Amino acid sequence: MxxxxxxxxxxxxxxxxxxxxxxxxxxxxxxxxxxxxxxxxxxxxxxxxxxxxFSDASYDNNLLEDRLSLDPQSDNFSNTELLALRETSFAYRLRQRGQMSGIIIPAIARDGYNGDIALLVAIRRNGEISAVRVTRHRETPGLGDKIELPVSDWILGFESRSLENPDSPQWTVKDAGGVFEQFTGATITPRAVTEKIRDVLQFYALNQDQLADL
Known part of the structure; x- marks a missing residue:
């Protein structure tokens, strides 16, 4: 059995x-x-x-292949903490005839209303912003989500800005004494994004030659 x-x-x-x-x-x-x-x-x-x-720029290299590693724990670049990255990320360079004409730098605004806001900041070689995009966030729909281009054109207001335009004390939202617009009922989110974009510009200014030559 x-x-x-x-x-x-x-x-x-x-x-x-x-x-x-x-x-x-x-x-x-x-x-x-x-x-x-x-x-x-x-x-x-x-x-x-x-x-x-970089829709208005010409380049002759492969953006995905021409990249630099940004390790928040490394001292390869000065003041990497300005980017507030939580893990190793990549910056992407534009080149024309071998010369860098622009760079796309990732950063995280950690002080969003609902936490981290991930950004890509595109900067021309002369230090002016070409464009900014939010790639990840958890901000409140109908309020903080206006940082997204499909929801609002607010993010376009940074184009052609630089560290000198406006001066550093004004690189924040109007409620904090700056020149950039905030959202009705939601000041924390736009302020976090604005001030992090300023930090990225500062990082670029400190590392411009190294970012171009590596």
Whole structure:
């Protein structure tokens, strides 16, 4: 009787195994066939975002390949803490005939109303901002989310600004004595973004030659 039960268990286990093997193979094939196109779509989306930040500039290099590692724990650059990065991230350079014409620098405003606000700040070689985009945040819909371009054009107000335009004390929102607009009922979010963009400009000014030459 015991042998009969054992044979039955073995038989059922083999049957389940035979059913599971094809399913596993199908899943593996689906993953293999789809992972390539997904990765390519992600690469194209990232490349499009970087190009959008310098829509008025010409360059002859591959932005995704011409990148610099920014390690918050490293001393490769001066005052990396200005960027407030939580992990190693990348800056992307534009080049024309081998010369850097601009750079895209990541940063995090840690003092958003609901936490971190991730930014990409595109800076021309002369220190002027080409564009800024928010890439991640958890700000309140209808209030703080106006930092997003699809929701509001507020973020466009930083284009062509620099450390000298306006002067440093005015690099904040109007409620704090600056020149930049805030949102009705939501001052914390725009102030966090504005002052972090200023920090990125300061980081660029301190490391301009090194960022261009590495």
């Amino acid at each position: 015991k042998n009969k039960i054992t044979r039955s268990i073995v038989k059922n286990s083999l049957a389940l195994l035979m059913l599971a093997l094809p399913a596993g193979l199908i899943l593996a094939l689906v993953y293999t066939s789809s992972s390539g196109p997904i990765a390519e779509q992600q690469r194209l989306a990232q490349e499009a975002l970087l190009a959008e930040l």
